[in-house]
Amino acid sequence: QVQLQQWGAGLLKPSETLSLNCGVYDGSSSNYYWSWIRQPPGKGLEWIGEITHSGSTNYNPSLRSRVTISVDTSKNHFSLKLTSVTAADTAVYYCARGLTSAWELQGYWGQGTLVTVSS
Amino acid sequence: DIVMTQSPDSLAVSLGERAAINCKSSQSVFYSSNNVNYLAWYQQKPGQPPKLLIYWASTRESGVPDRFSGSGSGTDFTLTINSLQAEDVAVYYCQQYYSTPRTFGQGTKVGIK
Numbered sequence: 306q307v308q309l310q311q312w313g314a315g316l317l318k319p320s321e322t323l324s325l326n327c328g329v330y331d332g333s334s335s336n337y338y339w340s341w342i343r344q345p346p347g348k349g350l351e352w353i354g355e356i357t358h359s360g361s362t363n364y365n366p367s368l369r370s371r372v373t374i375s376v377d378t379s380k381n382h383f384s385l386k387l388t389s390v391t392a393a394d395t396a397v398y399y400c401a402r403g404l405t406s407a408w409e410l411q412g413y414w415g416q417g418t419l420v421t422v423s424s
Numbered sequence: 425d426i427v428m429t430q431s432p433d434s435l436a437v438s439l440g441e442r443a444a445i446n447c448k449s450s451q452s453v454f455y456s457s458n459n460v461n462y463l464a465w466y467q468q469k470p471g472q473p474p475k476l477l478i479y480w481a482s483t484r485e486s487g488v489p490d491r492f493s494g495s496g497s498g499t500d501f502t503l504t505i506n507s508l509q510a511e512d513v514a515v516y517y518c519q520q521y522y523s524t525p526r527t528f529g530q531g532t533k534v535g536i537k
Contacts, residue, residue, distance in 0.1 A: 340526075342474075349517065349528060349529075349530045349531045350466075350474065350517055350519075350528040350531075351528070352519075352525050352526045352527065352528065354525075355524075355526075363524040363525075364524075364525075365524075365525040366425070366525065367525075399473050399474075404476065404479070404485075409521050409526065410464060410476070410479055410521050411464075411474075411476070411519075412476050412485070414473035414474060414475075415473065416473060417473050
């Protein structure tokens with residue numbers, strides 16, 4: 306069973322950088338799409354971006370200037386950085402992995418991390 | 425961006441009855457080269473991450489009860505829950521994975537009447 310475990314700071318001040326990590330515990334991490342999705346409290350899902358099985362990245366244009374997604378296959382984990390956060394970035398952030406190798410469909414999800422931006 | 429619009433926003437159905445959720449995309453998510461629709465459905469229960477139910481518009485993920493079914497093609501899709509059970513109370517989202525950004529519908533909340 307694929308398990309994704311998330312960790313990172315849950316409380317930030319405006320203008321700080323959000324940094325989250327996601328580890329995969331099924332013994333494999335290569336050749337997969339890795340995605341980040343967020344959900345503001347009481348609202349719907351917003352796709353943040355992904356890093357593909359070949360290492361290229363795709364970002365939501367609304368966040369592109371502030372987002373970086375990277376993967377460390379040797380350590381079976383991938384990361385999200387979002388700079389210059391504001392209260393509008395308060396959300397539960399989910400990591401997700403492709404259902405099968407080389408497939409963008411988010412088949413497995415982490416448990417979510419609530420990130421609150423407040424002064 | 426492809427805009428995904430779900431209807432209704434919420435619905436209440438009696439136990440054992442059928443629930444149907446519609447999803448419309450602003451442009452086709454059908455890829456003619458492999459003859460599939462890049463459309464998925466997720467179920468989200470309170471305090472939990474979304475769970476993949478259906479992909480390619482009509483293929484059930486492993487372990488998903490067969491009372492869940494997906495249909496449609498091009499720009500119009502439907503998720504049907506036959507014989508609603510208490511454990512099906514949740515918010516359901518459609519998502520296109522045809523292109524980036526991979527957009528979601530706004531969600532449909534399903535409850536018990």
